Amino acid sequence: MLDNLFFREDSESEGRLLPTIENIISSEVDYFKQAVSITLRSKIPDTSQIPIENPIYWFKIPNVICCFVDMEGSTKLSANLHDKSTAKAYRLFTETAIRIFSKFGSPYIDIKGDGVFALFDYDQPYTAMAATISFKTFVAEYFTPMIKEKTSQTIGGHFGIDQKTVLVRKFGLKRYQGRTDRQNEVWAGKPINMAAKLASLSTNNRLWVSDRYFKNIKDEKAIYSCGCPDGTKFLLWQEEDLASDSRFDFNTAYSLGSNWCEKHGKSFCANLVKLDK
Ligand SMILES: [Zn+2]
Structure with a gap:
């Protein structure tokens, strides 16, 4: 008071x-x-280990992968006119994203604006991709048709992945009226912002990824299609030129339109995750 x-x-x-x-x-x-103390960590730490009390402590984690997803066309939903269907759409999109990334073992998931970001360690590039394609498939096969039926609006998904070094610590009030919800982790560095910006470029349910993330993706299962329906395997990724866009600190992105195939999706997804082990 x-x-x-x-x-x-x-x-x-x-x-x-x-x-x-x-x-x-x-x-x-x-x-x-004062001087700052930065400790190098090779992997994303458990949230409870991220510093908050000592004001000069930070962790530095190289090559963190960030997957970002949010709704395309969410401004067509109105908290005023269609409050109930808007509420349901946000729940279906956001909670499903969090649970899918969690099931794939993301060590850190949070909400940024009205999107979700999930972090993966440098040695989990195929898992990050498999998780994002699984969510993207959910958006195309379930989310968009269900919201269309309820609101007659077409709401799709935006998807982006980037990878670079981050600094992390917690900021905020350690305790506020006996609760601790006025604190949160701050991830300083490029990948979360760049993944969100890449996602904002994506249209028609495509996943956009930076070249510095994509260079980890070498296995043909992640590069070529399964061959359905007629046996022709094609290149899944399209090169995108970002050289003239000053918002990005890289010049090339790659975009993917495909979702998991009805027949081979399950096995492709499971085999991609195995590549990280
Ligand atoms: Zn197939």
């Missing part, structure tokens, strides 16, 4: 900021002047 007396007294005196705000700023400026 705000202290009315305190604000009344301050309303009489001159100055730019309230003294309590000055105190917050001066304490943070002191930390800004």
